[in-house]
Amino acid sequence: MNAMTEPTHFDRLSNQHLDALEEETIFILREVAAAFERPALLFSGGKDSLVMLKCAEKAFGVGRIPYPLLMIDTGHNFHEVTDFRDFRAKELGAELIVRSVEDSMARGTVRLAHPGESRNVHQSVTLLEAIDEFRFDALIGGARRDEEKARAKERIFSHRDSFGQWQPKAQRPELWTLFNTRLQPGEHFRVFPISNWTELDVWQYIEREKIALPSLYYTHKRDVVERKGLLVPVTDLTPAKEGETIESRDVRFRTVGDITCTCPVESLAATAADIVIETLQADVSERGATRMDDKTSEASMEKRKKDGYF
């Protein structure tokens, strides 16, 4: 079978499916604009947040997104992604707020166990500090339920207590599209407008809407080492260990995040259409292929979410 001939076969089905997903996402984005006083949209410059931003443009009109964009910077981001984030925010005329884990470290609210520790997990502290600082009452995030098990259980409007904690056993029932957005002082909501999208939907939509992405998502040559079945990028933050062989490989990132825990996959996919085909044929999930930090424990994401992580 020649995989490169496939996309024409699912055009018709996928477009209708994408229309329904887009419509649901826009409905939720508008609900946040109407129901909350101080919402913000978490924007990392990654593919999921770029899809949300595209839907926000359709929901509100170009240049009229009614909430600021918020980025929690670990200081360990790929410059291609942060550059792209700044470029898109400027292009949209959106307000971009960046708060960094390094500032939390300077304040002493984040302490690393050792200097090389991943800062990904510490983002929740900085995020909660930003929520306090701006008194945000709703944070829109690009998490998808297909990403991992704890996420699969979360509501679209996810209530967080005054410690920013998710209570999986006490989630509010979410009936029809009657969203209970009532809050007590100090509480907030995390809202996930693309909950029902899968990785494949995201790529099909990027392809259909011609959404521009950071170059990291497409094939490029990169120095990597093989470690525990993953390709680890060789960077100043993640140098090769003794005895490891550095190789230049054709890779792309399926997900972009903190450099210290994000791995690329081997790929020659140069366009969104190529990636749609690759995603159809993938036999390893997005997180399984790329994330070092989630592998440590089955429950690691659940624990992090309970601690206020996105």
Next chain:
Amino acid sequence: MTATNTIAAPAHSTGAGSTNDTSSALRFITCGSVDDGKSTLIGRLLVDSKAVLQDQLANVSKSGEADLALFTDGLSAEREQGITIDVAYRYFATPTRKFIIGDAPGHEQYTRNMVTAASSAHAAVVLVDATKLKWNVDGLVDLLPQTRRHSLLVNLLRVPGIIFAVNKLDALGDDATAAFAKISEALQAFAKQAGIAVTATIPMSALKGHNVVEATPGWCGYQGPSLLALLETLPVTAAETDVPFAFPVQWVEKFHNSADTSQGRRVFWGRVATGTVQVGDTVSIHPSGQTAVVAQVVNHARVPGSVTAGHGAGITLDREVDVSRGDWLLAQVTPAADSDDEFADTPKPRAFAEATREIKATVAWMDDEPLVAGRVYLALHGHRWIKAKVKRIVHSLDINTLQEHDATEIAPNAIGHIELALQEAITAVPYAQSRVLGSLILVDTASHKTSGALLLS
């Protein structure tokens, strides 16, 4: 090759919201008692349709054998207790359709989560554990209370496709065929008594994979399609287009820079609850009672055209009127149009009845505290918050037997009939006619918990 590789165009496509629409993703829920095999069934659907990836399979495999149930029980509290606490949403696709599964918990104490999953479902698969049924001396079987309960709940919520999946028949060996016939008979008798239209009854072994993804012709005397093949052909919920136009205003967009005020300077966004809207329609605004004519309609993505029930719309009116979030735009038939209708082939839908402050409803109670008469709650109807006082508890319903009992309170996870007095009038339409106009939630004024789901009578 994975199953999703050859997604083909559907045989026919009649547009979103149409009754024959099988090209939209199907949202279905699975229900049944603890240990009836729900998680195993979902695991089987995911594995056999190749929706499970290798790393996920490795995570749930012990000595090479995958424990199918572990795909869905994702929370550590669930793994500790071996039960499902909350709805898990799963996604998979076949060559012809995409699916969203709401895996609803079986425990009675988590009925609220089942109602949550059912409220947006197009279909429900009710699992019946063939090994758990009691056989009477006269050769009949008694259904388990949870089978009756879950069927009644999904029927009450108007989930249109209800499928009985009689599971674990492989465990009965040679008796399987006779057992399936008797269980089918009992299910049919129950469905008839309860007024439930059953789409199909399928014999199944989720563990072995019989009739889940692949049909097993002749097994247990059944020649029909597999569960998955059936799900591929089920329509999504029919849009409520035969009811007059109703539109809850979700968000008001202002055009600060427009100098032309003749057609108003605001777009009213929301999702059409019932009916259709197009330019030239006269609407009345609830609660103010003013009327106006629709000047422009765009869809959710700002493309002009008419918009039908279930879809997002932006509406501008021909004059400057007071409309805010929570208000409703409702079909208003003018006297002239009314007289035309007598001679028309398809009469125009009539306007809604008067708004009311007194409502009667079936309530599914979800709070840990019981519902008591006299309390005031916050109610959400469309996008409108109003205060609601529980005037009277008419009765509570034994959802195992459908019998009505006198009651002074509605217990957690129970169903009952109540009367409420509202602070402001709403356009009340029975839930049987419109899911959007006929549904409300009750929110506790102190805890802000979503305490009850109301289905208007």
